[in-house]
Amino acid sequence: MRMRMMLVVVLSLYAVVGNADVVDQALAQYRSQGASEFNAAAGKALWDKSYPDARGGEARRCAACHTADLRQPGKHTQTGKVIEPMAPSVNPQRLTDIKFVEKWFLRNCKWTLGRECTPQEKGNVLVFLRKM
Numbered sequence: 521m522r523m524r525m526m527l528v529v530v531l532s533l534y535a536v537v538g539n540a541d542v543v544d545q546a547l548a549q550y551r552s553q554g555a556s557e558f559n560a561a562a563g564k565a566l567w568d569k570s571y572p573d574a575r576g577g578e579a580r581r582c583a584a585c586h587t588a589d590l591r592q593p594g595k596h597t598q599t600g601k602v603i604e605p606m607a608p609s610v611n612p613q614r615l616t617d618i619k620f621v622e623k624w625f626l627r628n629c630k631w632t633l634g635r636e637c638t639p640q641e642k643g644n645v646l647v648f649l650r651k652m
């Protein structure tokens with residue numbers, strides 16, 4: 521009886537916490553895949569860094585599409601389409617859907633870095649982004 525009450529309380533808390541929960545879930549998963557302590561500064565460094573384009577085109581950066589100021593809308597470098605701000609503080613939709621996050625990590629890391637991001641790198645980026 522007691523246990524059941526506690527379960528209900530815990531589940532309702534999960535519903536309330538919302539996006540913090542999605543990020544925490546992702547971090548727990550990355551840890552189970554071998555990542556250790558996450559570091560927001562390392563996440564910011566990955567975000568700001570320029571990566572050479574293997575085909576000799578312009579260097580690639582996360583900030584190229586999402587802008588360096590995460591509270592501002594970005595613009596897709598290829599299509600010119602507006603990208604809503606990345607900062608959850610101004611765009612509450614961000615980091616609320618783990619499937620969406622993983623889908624775009626995959627695409628954007630491959631495009632920008634020329635490879636998939638490691639669980640450690642994804643976690644670092646998430647702890648950096650979630651504070652913005």
Ligand code: HEC
Binds near residue numbers: 616
């Ligand atoms: C060529 C343009 C482009 C680049 C470069 C780019 N992104 Fe994105 N990113 C997008 C688009 C387009 C979306 C999906 C549309 C949207 O979310 O507004 C997106 C969405 C995301 C999301 C989903 C966030 C959420 O929960 O809504 C994450 C996380 C993300 N990008 C991370 C990165 C990281 C990390 C890098 C650098 C390794 C990066 N992006 C580089 C275009 C880009």
